[in-house]
Amino acid sequence: MDLYLSTRHEGDRTVIEVGGEIDVYTAPKLREQLVDLVNQGRYHLVVDMEAVDFLDSTGLGVLVGGLKRVRAHDGSLRLVCTQERILKIFRITGLTKVFPIHQSVEEATSATD
Amino acid sequence: MDLYLSTRHEGDRTVIEVGGEIDVYTAPKLREQLVDLVNQGRYHLVVDMEAVDFLDSTGLGVLVGGLKRVRAHDGSLRLVCTQERILKIFRITGLTKVFPIHQSVEEATSATD
Amino acid sequence: MTGVEAAGSAAAEEEQAPDGVSLRFAPLPEHVRTARLVAVALARRAGVEDGLLDEVRLAVGEACSRAVGLHRSVAPGEPVLVRFAPPGERFRVEVADLVTGGPVPKQEDGGEGESGGESAGFDPHGGTEVDMGLAVLRGLVDDLEVETVPAGGVIRMGWPVQHPDYS
């Protein structure tokens, strides 16, 4: 299964809906998308992972890379994820402490902390 | 995917419904079923292949073996098959000339030629 | 046959630097399913059109079943080798056994299978089946080469691809 990306802007926030498998094969596509957005001046990103079927460390690495980029511009990168098997991967790598993880896109786009 | 077998008697005919994959791994199960039936004195067999997803030469071999067995008792082995991709395998091996192939179980159970 | 040449007889020899994917498995029927699964996944990714995937599945399965059948009675400790060439103008697969004219002698007739006690003389691992497998392959695959090499036998198959991933 491949990676599906769809992006929409809500005010200064940009929501990236991700579906499918984020792995060593598809992660470059996601990275490109994040880099493009930052280059376009979009520094507040919400990555909606509800339709993600598979996530590996390459995917984590791309998200961490995205976070570094937006932080260089005082931006934010928030995740939307309620799938236990995906959350587990953030948990075992300690990344739940690095990323704000939200229950819904609404919650993420309205968060200000 | 595995092989599914279900058998029912209609007069002196026995209908064997086969589903799933008939291949080198599962064919022994089908062979056992055919041998058992012949040992029970069931010599007029109808093999309904409408739910078969995959058939290889091992499966063909088992059907040919079944045919030999029932013929030794003046019996018959009829096939029900309308799936083009399955028919193709009988065609390229010349087995359409060996097996009576029917459009439906009804047609097969009432055939007398 | 054009697309097949590049692969040479690499599959039959020791695989030194496979730039594609190769699968080695003990000659057991269940592993034929693994080979089918891999063949279809790679064929799809290589760009073989959907309408041909059933043919790839069946053909690779037949070639592997045949190799498994040849190995089972006389070389059960030796693996069967399947080699998928790297992406190119064709999707190329080689299945190698060590029995056909190879280091492990082929039995005269395949009749000594493990399923003794068969009355009607049909042995699922015997010669009948090996021949039926070849008949299916010959009827199915246009780009097919069946060769005896010093190390055994190789079946080479190729299918067109729609969009070679790399050129």
Next chain:
Amino acid sequence: MTGVEAAGSAAAEEEQAPDGVSLRFAPLPEHVRTARLVAVALARRAGVEDGLLDEVRLAVGEACSRAVGLHRSVAPGEPVLVRFAPPGERFRVEVADLVTGGPVPKQEDGGEGESGGESAGFDPHGGTEVDMGLAVLRGLVDDLEVETVPAGGVIRMGWPVQHPDYS
């Protein structure tokens, strides 16, 4: 670790007589998917319970991604090897690379990836990722062994099975 011993370090050596299944592939990201696919199919058939299949998929994927990452920059012509042990009390998998302490020297930092022009310094094939992969593996798999052998590195993993097919 008990179930792992039997396999020894066979994966790192030349595979002479694999009685299970082994997969060799060029160090390309797409082949990691093939390895995942094979791992899950074999695990299911070996009797690994459904609830653990996601873990097998992820773990084998991580180990292979890591090996691919290690090979890509310094040994792109050498294949990665995955070995699945024959059915037993555990489902055992070994993933071998030729870079970790092996014949092909590992780069000091993985920073020379092919994706030059990166400003933020995150390289998808660099050290960060290799470490993140190990972190995932360590957090995920209880029966895990990461070893450096003369031929490179081997990651050995094992999972319980419910109904060993053969005994």
